[in-house]
Amino acid sequence: MNVGLIGLGLMGHGMAESLLRGGHELTVYNRTASKADALVAKGARLAKTPADACRGDVVITMVADDGALEEVTFGAHGILENLSAGAVHVSASTISVALADRLTEEHSKAGKHFVSAPVFGRPQVAAAGQLNILVAGAAEPVKRVMPVLESMGQKVWPFGDRPSAANLVKLSGNFMIFAAVEALAESIALLRKGGVDEHAFVDLMTNTLFAAPIYKGYAPLITKQQYQPPGFAAPLGLKDVRLALTAGESLKVPLPLGSLVRDKFLALLARGGEGDDIAALGKIAAEQAGM
Template sequence: MERIGVIGLGSMGYGMARSALAAGFEVIGEDLDAARAARFRAEGGAAQTLSGAVGSLDAVVVVVLNAAQTEAVLFGPDGVVAGMRAGAVVIGCATVAPDFAREMEARCRAHGVLYLDAPISGGAAKAADGRLTVMAAGTPDAFAAARPVLEAVAETVFALGDGAGAGSAMKAVNQLLAGVHIAAMAEALTFGMTQGIAPERFVEVIRQCAGTSWMLENRAPHIVAGDYAPRSAVTIWPKDLGIVLDIARGANFAAPVTAAALQQFLAAAGMGLGQEDDAAVAKVYARNAGLVLPGEDAA
């Protein structure tokens, strides 16, 4: 495998594209934001457009926001699948419902194209270092075709099944926990403030205690620094936790903790915080309790 396309050069996709470049691939990067695509070309990305080179690609890695965008880039008016050669592979990395992943696999198969259901986890820093975790499911042929790319962008690849859907199901489980942990971190940190515990002291102590989590250790320092530049934006969570709840309803499964966390992210979005880092959900708690977070002006 020598030539791949990466569609979606956001915080995760850009890092994945750079990791593939570092591993020796020729990489064509494409994004709705022309400046991101131009930046990637300036840093070593191929000069061709994806539409002009799609027939020569061995793999297309789709790192867009949601199912609608995934379907559009694969099968829309300018969708890539129709132009891909037989035996090439689509690596679908967006968080989507398992049924949608199975649908994409079937539609790709009708064109002779392989599909790997391959949602990712790890954040922008691990994407840039080629150290992501991939929760993958697909046929043995899809795994074989995708393996060189996976080796370039991931530290850990879990093979979860021989057909699409299982990877997206596992990602939904992960997102349930991740979203709940962020909301719980924000609740605990601001609760501590009501008891005179400064946010920096909260981080110092709790990260050494049983109540810690990866999300707490990663996101709480953003609050301490008053830094809400979006590594992962608030708007991600209404989408991802919404997917979790849709799947849960289909399984007749009650997920009340997930629903409660979702309401906090919706409240944050309603406050105009949608494009801030998801740690900004702490501002919902702070507003309701009359607290002033680090870096915020007292009103």
């Protein structure tokens, strides 16, 4: 298929590699054009504006936050005005439920198609085409974009015909990730201060009671204090937990663990952790334990 991809951060770049490997004709746009150099060398076409990436069958957006997505969608040379007739805008970004609902409404008013397809997976997983992709939207456009989604993911998980449902699932999943990382951080700090081998503890837990990818992936980063380069940057973690809390407030669902994790992220950023992975919650737990 003829695919446009807007946003070449760590995740977007990996997704672009998977699309090229899947045989799709790819056009890419990024505000810093030099980030596309390696992809252009592999056969991608470089777009000068977001509009230039909207000429094909599908345009995928993978940008940092609500503001960035609003800019490329509604701004000058934006997606909504320039999306080809019959084409589908697929948002893979982690955005608010409210913005997903607005995008759905505005695309519908303009006679355009909008699908939400946020993803689970770190950058190396994206580059390997092994993401887990959540998808929600009207049946026909979802069916049309499935070959593209399947090129980027090991499995596509459907969540109905309301696009924002996929975004609420994504925020709920990220909230669980942060809670798990915080639990690891506190447990490892407790063991470290108690003089117990934290590596042996991690080996035990990740091969028995908590043999899950999140624990297996983040526990070694915390025990090794390996917080850079980030696969999931701490500022994005703060952004996502705030979005989860906003969704909870809107639906009148208390998320007390979410409030705790938000404050831990704020403490991390206050200590200069903007360039750290979310695993650096381990650093905060250790500091609060006096280590």
